[in-house]
Amino acid sequence: MTSHTAVVLLSGGLDSCVAAAVAREAGDLALLHVNYGQRTSARELSAFEQIANYYGVERKLTVDVDHLRHIGGSSLIDPSLQIPDGAEEVAEVAVPTTYVPFRNGNLLAIAVAWAEALRATAVYIGAHEQESLYPDCTAAFFEAFGEAVSAGTAMKPAITIETPLLSLDKGGIVRLGAELKAPLHLTWSCYQSDEVPCGRCHSCELRRGGFVDAGLPDPAAAPSAPPPGAA
């Protein structure tokens, strides 16, 4: 048992899995899954549990925050809105409709509360620049939130907010995950489906581009259709 424990916000997606792999290099893991009513929550929770088992982590917490669905303002949590296909459509608006107001502020607040209760020294979140259309995915936000944590918690030295993927693109995240032997085969990225990745939503498109850039096959990609005439 090492002396440092990190709380990792682990959605079950590719990015948070790689963030967990980075945190694991520095100490013990405490894994936090927040279900804020996103459409694929059961599938994401399953990925979370599989990744936790892979790392043999016993300190796990799953939190339901229904209120973010009630508050709304986002197609990620409002079934009446359409999920945009691909980056081109997303680029048409300054802030995508998949924006959940102050989502990372809420996720980090929960993670910091748990970290303080556990006497953990850090909170890891897998945010990165390709999401920087979201104002709560920016370096400026994480830095300011870290200051609020330093001022607003009793632990000294203060719990730090760690964003190891912030400056990476999706290809860099895939490469880093592969280097650290992160269980990328257990991760789930699709916003739209909970059985086979749709391959069309923005998250699927980003993931595919990341594996292509990294020159690696996606171990969790949907199986290709068999060639004509195959058994």
Add this chain to the structure above:
Amino acid sequence: MTSHTAVVLLSGGLDSCVAAAVAREAGDLALLHVNYGQRTSARELSAFEQIANYYGVERKLTVDVDHLRHIGGSSLIDPSLQIPDGAEEVAEVAVPTTYVPFRNGNLLAIAVAWAEALRATAVYIGAHEQESLYPDCTAAFFEAFGEAVSAGTAMKPAITIETPLLSLDKGGIVRLGAELKAPLHLTWSCYQSDEVPCGRCHSCELRRGGFVDAGLPDPAAAPSAPPPGAA
């Protein structure tokens, strides 16, 4: 209808009621009650509803955040711990056992998400210096959190975090509430009981001191025992 709307974190207690009265001076109210598993939550929710009715507010949101109870670390939410009686006992420890880790960080994160969805311009919280043993009740924390909100939300100008009671003592809060005709008779402060205020817990003691300092009777005090021989 005025052009500004403020989200007010309204527990149903004295302080948050006076914060709502201050916010009301500047615009329309949207009232947010967060139930984080505190022992007197049903009584506090009732006070919240009565205060909302008093002000004729229709934009109300009640949020349950069970996870703060699961995370624990506080006698406010853990029935197995004893509530400390009075200030003397509280002063014995640097941070009282009624501390909920990063409680105000969590409350403000929810309030900011709702404020952005409503296009509200401000979030009001009734924190004040007598609670400054809690690190998330300090001016430094609220200032830093405001910077995180500015960086982490899409609204420009940014939603502000308003702490109109921060530098007041309990007597000053009672006086301000009386001046603004806040419905202090509808507020609930006791940590321990949900029928008649216990009169002994730290919150009851602070409240009593506030009304004494302000030279005003507490309209919600427990009725005194009748004098001997009274009918």
